[in-house]
Amino acid sequence: MTLTPPATAEAAAARVEPAAVDTIEGRSPWQLAFVRLRHDRVAVGSSAVICLIVLLAVLAPVVAHLLGHGPNQQFRTTGLSAEGIPVGPGSTFLFGTDDLGRDVLVRVLYGARISLLVGVVASGLAVVLGVIIGLAAGYFSGAVDTVLSRFMDVVLSLPYLIFAIALVSLLGPSLMVSVAVIAFFSWASVGRIVRGQVLSIKEKEFVEAARSVGAGHLRIMFVDILPNVLAPTIVYATMLIPLSIVFESTLSFLGIGVLPPTATWGNMLSESIAYYRVAWWFVAFPGLALLITTMAFNLLGDCVRDAFDPRGNRLFVAVED
Amino acid sequence: MTRQVAGEPASQVVAEPLLQLTDVVKHFPLRSSGMLAGKREYLRAVDGVSLEVRRGETLGLVGETGCGKSTLARCITRLYELTSGTVSFGSADISRLSARRLRPYRRKMQMVFQDPYGSLNPRRRVGSIIADPFAANGLAKGAERKRKVQELMELVGLNPEHYNRFPAEFSGGQRQRIGLARALALRPEVVVCDEPVSALDVSIQAQIINLLAELQDKLGLTYIFIAHDLSVVRHASDRIAVMYLGRIVEIADTEDLFTRPRHPYTKALLSAAPTPDPDLVNDAERIVLTGEVPSPVRPPSGCRFHPRCPRAQSRCHVEDPVLESKNIDEGDRAVACHFPLADGESMMPELKEPS
């Protein structure tokens, strides 16, 4: 081995070392994932469906105004038959009416607002909590980790629905309580994932490098480690939204979520259970809305996962692109 | 020879000790095994190291994988807390300083890491990685920071226009340049290089070593250069310390160490390394060490090298040799061996046990 070539020539050679690339700006892993998502037909399709649902939810008051049917307005004469039976889909009531003669279409649209709101807010809260606690547990090992991890284990091993019931029996049902309950029973799984990731990432030399240049704990946690655990977190968050939506609708269905007369899909389906023999539309439309929404989010979550980790197995889509 | 100072005795470069390590010990507690584990066991990664680093020199630190050299590097830069012993920077003992009081010293002592992949955060742009020392210490904001980062990139031979790229877009050698730029950002006095080239191709190794030498002249840096490859340290170092199982077994000027090794372990290492100059290989004596490297959890009694040493006598089993100057030497070197090799002595002497 000879080390003799003059240093300057070597340095000059090194400057040419990178293959001549025309773009100076590097593509971040986020951009790469986004590009992959954009080329994924399933992802584009499910995002389109989600956008449509969001749009309809936002426009619910406009639709209500155009139809002249408020979400809680009861049409006892036009909306109910002489025997008090709900009216089926027709030109006045596109999706038919419910047991109180209310417009099912308008209520389904208003229900979307609650579902999306609770789904996104509760998942967001759960992710923020889970990330902070998971980061702290993984980064400060030792006693902090033991306490936080055991706490996560406890939360994860609670039978959550019955606990939710117990909590609601104490606090009374409301939108806020629903969001809090859902977030409380969801953050621990995020925390566990984040903690696991942090445990492996904090052993990397770049964390030592950050310490050696004088970075403090907070800076290392949030500037150096967090960006490296964000991908699995985002994937999990996408998958958490449909779970939260199902959770919310279940609480509403059981009468311990958002209370009637507020239109939620869970409430509508709960009310419809006494009427499925005479009014299939009363079950079908809120049910379809709920199912389409959760399916779209689950599909999107699967695609997001795939975009960040193209080597993994897809859960729901057996097709390669 | 690439180094300007090569040939001169290192003791004449500058004699002032910049860093002083006194009996540095780092033990890692092991998970106790079994329900009723009696006493806790420790991995004795660094087990009593004393040495000094002089201003402006390059001190090589060599040893096999697992001998504790990287741990020692992290003890010096206070990435690890010492179990005992002291590290002094100039006249200040920095081994027990709180994180806040340590800050000014952190700036004077920086580190270049072994793994060009692991040591750069893959999710951050190169510019932001190199600017990390500024950001972490609240120095040089905004445009000034960017200018400084680009100066640093230029200094280490990177194209400053690649400021916004991600580490993944660079080769291993370029990544080490990025790591070096980050280490130099705060204008440190000492740079601890933990096997900075061992992960690189041989041709790239030369570039990085030459760059290090160039920067040392330009910036008046002091290096601690860690490697397991003797040929690499030879070209980079003024003095070399050889480590074995958490201890320093021999320390000497580079040329002295290569031409007249005193410790049998040094000799074995030298004979195992491929040499560019066949003249230096004396009568093709290749010493193959027998046995495994003993576990640093339960190091051997007496001299730690004795189970593998062809010269070991019964004294070596019981008495731990001290790192000291032997009377066969004049000048500045020390060896921890009861039966050091004389000049040109072969490894298997008919030594009689002194009764």
Next chain:
Amino acid sequence: MLRFLVRRILFGAVVLWLVATAVFAMYFIAPHDVARTLAGRQASAETVAAIRHNLGLDRPLLVQYGSFLWKALHGNLGYSYTNSQPVTTLIGQGLPVTASLVAGGAILWLVIGVSTGVLASTHPRSVMDRSATAFSLFFYSMPTFLLGEVLLLVLFFRLHLSGIDWFPGAGYVALTENPMEWARHLLLPWLTIALVTAATYVRLTRGSMLDVLGEDYIRTARAKGLSRRRVIYRHGLRAALTPVVTQFGIDVGTLLGGAIVTENVFGLPGLGELVMTALSKQDLPTIIGLVLLASAFVVVANLVVDILYSVLDARVRLS
């Protein structure tokens, strides 16, 4: 191994203690008057005072806490004033229903989920695989109560209209009374709980099978000349089943504490219905008792999973 088990048991005990404490705190430190709530709205002042004394609510908090824990430890979950029965009696009535529901459902979802998952993973990208994943997506996205309603609407009501009365719409017949009717009444609830839960098992089995079948040792086994069938079932499935076992234990444990939604939809008088009724009547002792019981089931299920897991894992390592 023993040490591991002891640790898990201790952890389970701590979880139960925490749950008990949380419940105690929730209900006894909460600002409302427990005695009045328990007594019901129409109760006289004397009744309230009697209940307060009976419950020991006039004693210091710590004493109350101690006696609460002590009673719970001995299986005394208190007295339901609204039902004029001990909570354990109520639980004794509901548990067989819930257990029947969960047992049958569990067998079904395990069979459906694992076999579909195995078929999908052994024929990747085939029509079979696509239908399996579509099935999984559909039922994974489906809330239990919605599926229950749909099954009622289609399998009960539509068939009923066309004169086929295979599936009753609601009700429960005890196994000891008439096994045929027991099964007939539980068919729709079983199907509901099984389809929704099986979706997860399809994903889990398919995913871990695909992972395992890609492993080196499986390829080695194939290369050694073992038949495909043998490799898949002897080697692949065994390794792939570990996550399934974990999930199964947790699901069964959680549902035993009350398959609340399914019982609600089909009007089954199990523990889930019990808690819903207790909720509407503000029957606190019953709610507390059920929360403790449900947590105990989950803790025990986790323990069983841990034991099974270590056994399975040892086998995998040995073979």
